[in-house]
Amino acid sequence: AISGQAVVASARGQGETRTGRVGPAVPTSRLEFAVTEIRRHKAGVALTGVIVIVALVGGAYGFYLLLGRNEAKPAAAFQAMKITRLTNDGTARIAAISPDGKYVAYVLRTAGREALRVRQVATSSDLQVVPTAEVIFIGLTFSPDGDYLYYVMLQETGASVSLLESDATGTLYQVPVLGGGSRRLLTGVDSAVTFSPDGRRLTFVRADPDRGETALMLANADGSGEQRLAARAPPDVYLSKGRFGSGPAWSPDGKVISCGVGRFARQQVVAVSADDGSEKPLGSGSWQGVGRLSWLPDGSGIVMMAMDQKFSSQLWQLSYPVGEVRRITNDLNSYTGVSLNADASSLVTVQTDATTQHLWVVAPGDDSGSANKIVSRRGSGDGPSWTPDGRIVYVAIGDDRLNLWVANQDGTEQKQLTAFTNPANVRPSVSPDGRHIVFVSDRAGPRNIWRVDIDGSNPVRLTSGEIDTWPTCSPDGRWVVYASRASGKHSIWKVPIDGGDPVQLTTNNSDMTAPSVSLDGKLVAYTNRDARAGSPVRVVVVPFDGGDPFKTFNLPPTANFDVPVRWTPDGRSLAYVDTRDDVSNVCSQLLEGGVPKWITDFKSDQIFTFDWSRDGKQLALWRGTVTRNVVLISDLR
Known part of the structure; x- marks a missing residue:
């Protein structure tokens, strides 16, 4: 038997073309292997939507290790991993998955206008929940019960994606997942929101150009009861919308809120106490950019999008509290954002093809x-x-x-x-x-x-x-x-x-x-x-x-x-x-x-x-x- 990493190296070196089935079963603990194989067969994904690309002895055990489970369960003899490309027109910007994994919300941008849509994963039924308009969406989050979608939107004349790097500030709305009227909850919101484990509170980043600082804010789920938890002055501020679409993530035990901090080309992740706002860094790594964060359900780490010092925007795992970094994807494409469902069995991200x-x-x-x-x-x-x-x-x-x-x-x-x-x-x-x-x-x-x-x-x-x-x-x-x-x-x-x-x-x-x-x-x-x-x-x-x-x-x-x-x-x-x-x-x-x-x-x-x-x-x-x-x-x- 050989490691998953060795399989990746062998396949790359031989330049093989595969149909999605692996030959001899090999033990692996690296999601990187599976995702790399997926990327090598992009054409097949586009044609069929779903490809079984890996069948390995001990596969489930390996994935449990990578996703941070403390107790790995016995694995079946073969494990299939499904990959589905949900959009094919090449205009997606951001996406999020519901806690039960049944729905995916995403934003399409065409000719300077954006629309918010929701797709049912099992049936591919797709509906528009927010009409197309000259706006910029900067964050999508499902409520913990999966009934509502919370989105943050920039509304400016002639809105362009350059607004993501500007002082323009967003407004938080709530809309039923299957459509209906949107309800405005909060103004002055500069990142996606994330919920406390009980769903009663939410947190977000607010930029204050006049003060020259950014703040990590708390509020009730209905937008009331605003409270400033912590603040940072330039140059190393809490990261918000920007190019990478960063924002906070609340831990499953409710004790800490993780968030990207830093300046252009020098960024890291910190853990902020939800009680007193004190913070500590997660690891010593420095990134060109830190994007959206998602906690693993057992609190053992974070899955995130980040650009490393070699300008590769990939998906990573950051362990908690040590801050050890492990790569999830490793290919020529780049990624924007990451969203996990409640049990971390599925994730969605926006993939930019290596053109x-x-x-x-x-x-x-x-x-x-x-x-x-x-x-x-x-x-x-x-x-x-x-x-x-x-x-x-x-x-x-x-x-x-x-x-x-x-x-x-x-x-x-x-x-x-x-x-x-x-x-x-x-x-x-x-x-x-x-x-x-x-x-x-x-x-x-x-x-x-x-x-x-x-x-x-x-x-x-x-x-x-x-x-x-x-x-x-x-x-x-x-x-x-x-x-x-x-x-x-x-x-x-x-x-x-x-x-x-x-x-x-x-x-x-x-x-x-x-x-x-x-x-x-x-x-x-x-x-x-x-x-x-x-x-x-x-x-x-x-x-x-x-x-x-x-x-x-x-x-x-x-x-x-x-x-x-x-x-x-x-x-x-x-x-x-x-x-x-x-x-x-x-x-x-x-x-x-x-x-x-x-x-x-x-x-x-x-x-x-x-x-x-x-x-x-x-x-x-x-x-x-x-x-x-x-x-x-x-x-x-």
Whole structure:
């Protein structure tokens, strides 16, 4: 007999194709083996919905160990594990399972609008319980008796997923599981709620931008009797909505509430006393991001979604009280959230398929059919940045690390420039003279701005802020302008490319994206959004030396806030990405106003980032699709 871990290694090495039945029975205690096998047969899952992928002697015993049972029961000779993909349109965002495992609630997002639906697992009956609207759902929780669904919703004009990273605050509602009128319970809710074991109380995270802190709150199940349990000041706050959709989880014995805490790229899980608010860390591990948490029914640990330091968003088990970490899933896909039923025999999560993105080169105004695909890579595309001689610097992943690469504009002579061993070396910008590349790196721990020679040698650290990102070189090559975030506040800075003291250009408490320097070097443009007022994406243009804004104007509601704006080659307009019905194109807007101009004419896929060539005759763009579906993993015991 061999271990489950060895079976995984053997199957990977041989590249076998299986139909779901394993040959000789082998003992294993790793759910990782089963889930990895599932991912290797994604196509079969999509066709049949349910696949029996593992039959093992002692399987139930192994799963009991992994899920933290203190007393493992004798296992049957063979154990089948069922995997069901509940959605297939690729637009799911979050999901939750009822305590009895009979229902799954989930949110679909299409064309900027979201709907809340409930599916009966046994019959696949599916109904919409909250109508489609321009809203963002940030948490789904079933009541302990399974009769009601509690959901938190952001309601802003032209709501986009960028609100998850903003100061926008949510409202808690209650709706019958099988549909009916929604009842508003609480405002100022910034995470999913979780219930006490007796179902009489609930807890959630509330952010207070005015005080600059987050609080762990308690309330009665009907929304009355609010009480502040504990509070944290920046930078290491209680995690709430955000990119990973974090939030608290109440332990089965009612004594502690687990919650993610930290800042961007440095997060962990703590256990907070439900009596006095005192807390202690669970383990010593640090994560890029911590998502939703779910306690195991015997209180021996937590199942959670988290992104590790290699940028892999997987499902993990964190033991209690020791904090020992064990991986549950281990594949090329990523996951958002996790929800367990009452006996931990089933869980649901949203799986994002490991798609391949492509780097394209196209002439502005040309038909999309003339675009050339030059580079393909797994995961999210990053860069690109043109060199003066017409090559393109971009980011690719290898050995779970992101490093800088370069290729000709026709895709030939692809070459790795850096081979750093730290996880992230991203967002490159080539200097105008072609001598240097500035980029973001966590080589020294925090994400700061670094510089290398054009061949990737001689790394030099230029900044040392809490989070420094999105560097861009000034046209004269003397300065690097970048965005910085400290204690939850955003600002634009510049630093000499040869090293020296940074100079602050702006102060802005609202969320903002990367700066872009005009071709004459006199202006800096960036986008921000005051989400609390429900404002659209706003372009702000400031003098290169700092000071009051020279110009501000709004972009259409379909503008993609997450993609930086770029000055057009004539210096009169700013180019941005506009996404409609999940199809992106590059548009431009004159500073003096007028109707936006379409620069590209793609009929499919999304644009994740882009850059102009030095002569202004071509665009390089990362394009692809993001597919997210709800996955039910059952019969884990």
